[in-house]
Amino acid sequence: MRIVCIGGGPAGLYFALLMKRQHPAHHVTVVERNRPFDTFGWGVVFSDATMQSMRQWDPETAEAIEVAFNHWDDIELVFKGRRIRTTGHGFVGIGRKKMLNILQDRCLELGVELLFERDVESDTEFPDADLVIAADGVNSRIRNRYADVFRPDMVMRPNRYIWLGTNKRFDAFTFDFQRTEHGWFQAHIYRFDETTSTFIVETTDEVYKAHGLDRMDQQQSIEFCEKLFAETLDGHGLMTNARHLRGSAWLNFGRLICEKWSHFNGNSHVVLMGDSAHTAHFAIGSGTKLAIDDAIELTRQFDILGHDTASIPAVLAAYEEVRRVDVARIQNAARNAMEWFEVVGTRYADTLEPEQFMYSMLTRSQRISHENLRLRDKDWLEGFERWFAGRAGLEPSANGTVPPPMFTPFTIRGLTLRNRIVVSPMAMYSATDGVPNDFHLVHIGARAMGGAALVFPEMTCVSPDARITPGCLGLWNDEQQAAFSRMVDFVHRETPAKIGVQLGHAGRKGATKLAWEGIDQPLSEGGWPLISASALPYLAHSQVPREMTRADMDRVVADFVAATERARDIGFDILELHAAHGYLLSSFLSPLTNRRTDDYGGDHAARARFPLEVFRAIRKAWPEDRPISVRLSTNDWHEGGNTPEDAAIFARLFKEAGADMIDCSSGQVVTDDKPVYGRLFQTPFSDKIRNEIQVPTIAVGAISEADHANSIIAAGRADLCAIARPHLADPSFVMHEAAKIGYEEQHWPKQYLSARAQYVNNLARAATTAGK
16 A cells, blocks of 8 residues: 655654554655654653553564653642652653654654655645545644545633743652732643653633733743742743744643544545544643554554555544544543643632642542552552541541541531432332332332432422322322331431432423333323423423413422421421422523523523522521532533533522532433533532532432542542432442442441441452452
């Protein structure tokens, strides 16, 4: 094959040498517009895992890079007059010029043709090419030529950064945070050769402009940064290798994804690689890794499917299918890390203590978890756990151990929970006329005995017409109250758990079939009239609700108050107001479902007016020493709907009205929402509200093991974790997770104690077997 790589960065060079190594008969050319020693930036960083892949594919290149690179395990934080260091992180740093020169030399050794100082405008300049690799960077001319095919999506991020270097040698990947009169700056620092370190300075656009950096030239910006980070620089200066730039040298990062990665131009196949196909923020240092992995995967697909022109279409399809998954994973992690740095000044730096700030920074991408930190640096993590437990009022035991974060107590008003795990309210559709029965008693009782600190029955409806289905729980009469009292008394008498009630009204999502008969489908018979913020049906064929009148509002408020008074008398420990998922109160909050033109529609305050009326009324009826939480849909996942920024506004309004906690869910407001699912996918919404609004939160969504919960609680992304499906599969989820991570102080019912030792032994046996 005739292969032309346009762009002499890591992606183009590494693919060229791999293909030539695998199949010397290929004619491979790399075309680069710069001279051999011209390049931007200072150093690049990638993980030990990337080096391992490079050793497998071309040991000679890997060996040359390993001789030249700087390896370090430590990360150091400089923050609020403290220096905190942790080890075991395994990074590789190498000068970008040095790495490119190694790749260039290896290409020449293998017979790859290198053409420098040639500026390529179009892939059609190589009519004899069978395959054109567009590795010409984030501003790729080749990609832009076929923009209608590749459909690139470029989003410019708000933060400003400047990429500098220094001759000070740092022995750890260092993050330095400095506060000024206008806000925070952070520096990302790592050494990449014997004399030089990369020094990236970043801040928000607002802080950048407040300091007049938009009016400074490059040298003035360097002098500003030297003064700001003088203590860390310790007498060393900062320098740039972009002297040709005029005006400000501060940049905005562009996040790029492409809908398609390959194209046949009528003569040659063109495929995107590296930054021309995707970008990942430098906050996790994955740009070079993605480029190298692209080159490896495309080579691997040729090895699998054939090194001939007939195989090219299948190879490119397979390459894109495989790489798109890993790139999405890395980009998601990079997005999390990038967004952490974008909001660090307004969300974390002023409120978190250095210990927790360090933990939050280390886990910012959500790829590094609590137990992963233990593997990396056990001593540091155990020290952090002692600090975290101490904040909860716990002293180390005689052998110096403390509970992991999820097993520390939490107090809010007069309620103290033994740990941080909540059994989410989950609809069981098994009541008759709203009355909880033996199923509900066993269901809730089993999970209370299973170790959770707080259990909730499903959403409990405040009137017959507030139900989702005929099988939903209710609290509007004495029979229901008596049945709930039996449940609450059992939990209080037989377990150390607390029990809450979630009060709600289905609104336009009511009068539907039981889930297993057709979720959200309207009842064929036996339905009831529906009310909502506006006369909009949930499904196209659903019943059209009546837009609520003032009289309707008065009745609903009274129903909520009456249910609250019954819940108070029953003895529930906490009350939650359901204002999420498209139910009645949620339908007022979302602009997708609230089209009112009166005082209850319009801006945030107007849309929240009725939900706040309900909240204030139940807060007045609920005992002062018992807390109330509010469940919000913190993202409608739909254009024109509420965003996390809108949710933060509503959270503040509820906090000011007396809410003690916000339960941060999302979606289900409209049927055509498009959630982006993934591990802990809703936790960032809790993080935002907790740390920006300064109100306790509950995180929900795809939290399925102790490691997840420990990471969330330790980082301060939530105060409690509500777990649903894992509790359906395993009523003793909390006891079992405690055993899995070796926490021995978790309470087991005395009737079940004889099983604990056997369970722990079985876990140990399974681990030993798996290790063989």
